[in-house]
Amino acid sequence: MKKIEVIKNVLDANQSIADQNQRLLSEHSVFAINIMSSPGAGKTSLILQTMAKLGGKLNIAVIEGDVASTIDAEKVKDKATAVIQITTRYMSENCTLIANMISPTLKSLPLEDIDLLLIENVGNLICPSEFALGEHKRVVITSLPEGDDKPIKYPMIFADADAVVINKVDLQNYVDFDIPAFRNNLVNLNPKVKIFEVSCKTGAGIDDWCSWLLDETKCKHTLSNKE
Amino acid sequence: MKKIEVIKNVLDANQSIADQNQRLLSEHSVFAINIMSSPGAGKTSLILQTMAKLGGKLNIAVIEGDVASTIDAEKVKDKATAVIQITTRYMSENCTLIANMISPTLKSLPLEDIDLLLIENVGNLICPSEFALGEHKRVVITSLPEGDDKPIKYPMIFADADAVVINKVDLQNYVDFDIPAFRNNLVNLNPKVKIFEVSCKTGAGIDDWCSWLLDETKCKHTLSNKE
Numbered sequence: 303m304k305k306i307e308v309i310k311n312v313l314d315a316n317q318s319i320a321d322q323n324q325r326l327l328s329e330h331s332v333f334a335i336n337i338m339s340s341p342g343a344g345k346t347s348l349i350l351q352t353m354a355k356l357g358g359k360l361n362i363a364v365i366e367g368d369v370a371s372t373i374d375a376e377k378v379k380d381k382a383t384a385v386i387q388i389t390t391r392y393m394s395e396n397c398t399l400i401a402n403m404i405s406p407t408l409k410s411l412p413l414e415d416i417d418l419l420l421i422e423n424v425g426n427l428i429c430p431s432e433f434a435l436g437e438h439k440r441v442v443i444t445s446l447p448e449g450d451d452k453p454i455k456y457p458m459i460f461a462d463a464d465a466v467v468i469n470k471v472d473l474q475n476y477v478d479f480d481i482p483a484f485r486n487n488l489v490n491l492n493p494k495v496k497i498f499e500v501s502c503k504t505g506a507g508i509d510d511w512c513s514w515l516l517d518e519t520k521c522k523h524t525l526s527n528k529e
Numbered sequence: 530m531k532k533i534e535v536i537k538n539v540l541d542a543n544q545s546i547a548d549q550n551q552r553l554l555s556e557h558s559v560f561a562i563n564i565m566s567s568p569g570a571g572k573t574s575l576i577l578q579t580m581a582k583l584g585g586k587l588n589i590a591v592i593e594g595d596v597a598s599t600i601d602a603e604k605v606k607d608k609a610t611a612v613i614q615i616t617t618r619y620m621s622e623n624c625t626l627i628a629n630m631i632s633p634t635l636k637s638l639p640l641e642d643i644d645l646l647l648i649e650n651v652g653n654l655i656c657p658s659e660f661a662l663g664e665h666k667r668v669v670i671t672s673l674p675e676g677d678d679k680p681i682k683y684p685m686i687f688a689d690a691d692a693v694v695i696n697k698v699d700l701q702n703y704v705d706f707d708i709p710a711f712r713n714n715l716v717n718l719n720p721k722v723k724i725f726e727v728s729c730k731t732g733a734g735i736d737d738w739c740s741w742l743l744d745e746t747k748c749k750h751t752l753s754n755k756e
Contacts, residue, residue, distance in 0.1 A: 308535065309621065340568045341654050341683060342675025369655060371681045391685075394536065397624060397655040425682070426655055427568050428596060428624040447674035447697065448569025454598045455652070456568060458618075470674065476703050 316433050319401035323408060323436025330413035332363075333522040334421060335515070336399075336437035338459060340452075341425030343445040344469040346374045347502035348511075349420050353381040355512040360417040360519060365407055367399040367424045374422060384411050390424060398429035404436055418519050427452070431459035438522060445470040446477050450484040453491050460488055465496040467511060472501040543660050546628035550635060550663025557640035559590075560749040561648060562742070563626075563664035565686060567679075568652030570672040571696040573601045574729035575738075576647050580608040582739040587644040587746060592634055594626040594651045601649060611638050617651060625656035631663055645746050654679070658686035665749060672697040674704050677711040680718050687715055692723040694738060699728040 327334050337345050346366075353362055363384040366375040375387040386407045390396040393403070399421065411419070421437060423430045442463040444452050447470060453460040460466065466488060468481065485497060496514060500507035554561050564572050573593075580589055590611040593602040602614040613634045617623040620630070626648065638646070648664060650657045669690040671679050674697060680687040687693065693715060695708065712724060723741060727734035 340652070340675075341679060342567065342672075368682055370684050371678075373678055373681060397653070424655065425567070426624070426653060428651065428653055429656070445569075445674065447672065447700070448567075451598075451600055452568060454600060455595055457597050473674070473700070473703055476700055 313432060316401045319405060320434035320436045323401055323404050324438070326408055327413070327419065327436060327438070328522075330416070331523050332413055332416045332419050333439075333519040334419040334435075334437045335439050335441055336421050336423060336430070336435050337441050337443065338423045338427070338430045338463075339425060339443035340427050340445075340448055343425070343443045343448065344467075344502050345422045345425070345443055346377055348443060348467060348469065348500070349378055349422060350381070351500075351502050351505065351508045352420065352512060352515065353378065355508060356418070356516060357381055359516060361415055362418045362420060363411055363416045365399075365404065365419065365421045367403075367422055369396055369424060383416055386411065395429070395433075397424060397426050398433050399423050399435055400433045401435050408436075417523065418515070427456040427459050431462060439464040439518060441465045441467060443467045443469050444484070446473045446479040450479045450481070450487070453484070453487040457491055460495075461491045463492060463495055465498065465514070468497065468499045469502055471499050471506060472504050540659060543628045546632060547661035547663045550628055550631050551665065553635055554640070554646065554663060554665070555749075557643070558750050559640055559643045559646050560666075560746040561646040561662075561664045562666050562668055563648050563650060563657070563662050564668050564670065565650045565654070565657045565690075566652060566670035567654050567672075567675055570652070570670045570675065571694075571729045572649045572652070572670055573604055575670060575694060575696065575727070576605055576649060577608070578727075578729050578732065578735045579647065579739060579742065580605065582735060583645070583743060584608055586743060588642055589645045589647060590638055590643045592626075592631065592646065592648045594630070594649055596623055596651060610643055613638065622656070622660075624651060624653050625660050626650050626662055627660045628662050635663075644750065645742070654683040654686050658689060666691040666745060668692045668694060670694045670696050671711070673700045673706040677706045677708070677714070680711070680714040684718055687722075688718045690719060690722055692725065692741070695724065695726045696729055698726050698733060699731050 361383040364382045498511045588610040725738045
């Protein structure tokens with residue numbers, strides 16, 4: 303019983319800090335996305351494709367969350383307005399970003415100059431689902447080689463997603479992944495979710511994804527009168 | 530400081546229970562493997578291939594760890610001496626198996642009849658590395674579509690592995706994965722690790738993997754005089 307109480311307190315404390323982060327982002331008209339997936343599903347690749355398409359229209363900042371290394375931050379640094387790397391290896395939570403890791407980064411980012419903040423979470427389909435960071439939308443990437451049963455096996459993260467990006471559709475002829483079955487499993491769990499089919503390798507489907515993201519970002523800006 | 534103390538106590542308590550589990554397994558000459566990987570890297574496929582090759586030589590039991598669903602247990606049940614499903618969704622730890630989830634299963638498994646126990650952990654490259662279960666060897670599966678940088682980005686799990694299985698080599702022509710670079714990154718971190726290149730889809734490399742596993746199992750049996 304005591305253990306469960308501790309966990310509940312940790313989650314309540316995290317939510318309170320996430321709410322503060324979200325208020326700060328909204329006050330500065332920064333639209334923030336929490337991008338989650340298994341290791342290697344394509345979070346960094348989607349961020350690179352997004353910056354290539356939308357970099358001329360929006361100022362984009364990136365927070366890279368990793369257990370170790372700065373590999374991903376190196377990849378995105380040239381195209382972003384700002385990049386911050388958070389490495390979790392020696393933190394009390396190492397399997398996910400949590401809200402109080404994001405708070406100090408918001409103090410060092412030039413929020414007035416940023417339209418869109420892409421937060422790449424640690425590669426993990428479980429722990430990140432429990433910890434809000436202050437984002438406005440939650441995006442989950444899945445990829446064809448992982449198999450079409452992931453919404454059934456990792457339901458929490460898929461149930462709470464605002465959008466799911468199915469990546470690596472270029473591998474469709476080489477792996478067993480039934481896209482209609484995946485969509486069906488996902489929509490049963492989360493009827494309102496937006497679904498995109500993309501290949502970050504070939505660029506297929508990236509226009510639709512970016513169009514949705516641009517509309518959502520502009521909508522946020524209009525509501526907060528930044529534009 | 531208080532949080533870190535709690536975590537340390539949890540890990541110490543887990544190790545003590547894992548040690549008890551390992552003693553019980555060894556007393557019954559059961560050789561136990563903890564199989565860890567990202568979601569969809571091929572844990573269940575490797576177990577199915579292993580049972581197909583070694584089922585005539587060894588009595589094999591399987592413990593399936595999943596956040597939700599019994600999909601994997603259904604797949605392996607016909608070929609195993611015994612199968613137990615552990616679903617972690619509503620447990621205090623849901624991102625990994627821990628030693629005290631294994632202890633009750635050891636009471637219900639027919640240990641006298643089992644040579645090899647394959648424990649399929651929850652799909653996750655982070656949390657499982659911290660929690661011993663009582664296994665004799667730790668095996669990590671990686672797969673080509675995940676990318677060759679995983680030992681750098683998730684060092685803990687690769688540093689502690691006794692063997693690493695590189696799966697989905699049938700996709701080598703369709704994804705960017707530099708096998709020598711991966712091997713180099715891995716051996717820098719873990720010089721003694723055994724490495725296998727396999728395709729659970731085509732069966733390539735499965736003989737080498739099974740040969741190693743059979744030798745290790747027999748070695749354990751000889752030491753404990755079961756044979």
